[in-house]
Amino acid sequence: MPKTTSFLSPAFIQVGPGMLWKKSDNLKVNIAPATFRFIIVNAQVLADSGSFGVDLGKNLCFEFGAALSGYYKFNVAENVSVENILNLYSNYLEDSQNVDLDYQIKVVM
Numbered sequence: 001m002p003k004t005t006s007f008l009s010p011a012f013i014q015v016g017p018g019m020l021w022k023k024s025d026n027l028k029v030n031i032a033p034a035t036f037r038f039i040i041v042n043a044q045v046l047a048d049s050g051s052f053g054v055d056l057g058k059n060l061c062f063e064f065g066a067a068l069s070g071y072y073k074f075n076v077a078e079n080v081s082v083e084n085i086l087n088l089y090s091n092y093l094e095d096s097q098n099v100d101l102d103y104q105i106k107v108v109m
Helices: 044-048
Strands: 011-015 019-024 027-040 060-077 080-091 099-108
Touching: 027 080
Parallel strands: none
Antiparallel strands: 011 027, 019 027, 027 060, 060 080, 080 099
16 A cells, blocks of 8 residues: 555644744744644555555654744745745754754745
8 A cells, every 4th residue: 555645644743932032024033942842644554555754554653852943034026025935953862963954935926
């Protein structure tokens, strides 16, 4: 049976205090040095294979680490803008040298 994702497979939930540096609505950086992260894998076929970092057969993984988020938006033309969103996360409890990276770029017209 092929492994496919479904609703809440995975879901990443991060909670932690942080500091927001905001130069404008178009440039923001958030640093959260004590962040709790929960990874939920609802599809049992994915959980049984240990996908997305959960232990084999488990549907939930708990991590504690640091998170950094950045947002930058600029205009290309009168009705065209580009939004950049960068999220970084490092788990203190396991392999802290590894960093999860999520980068999104959106062109808004």
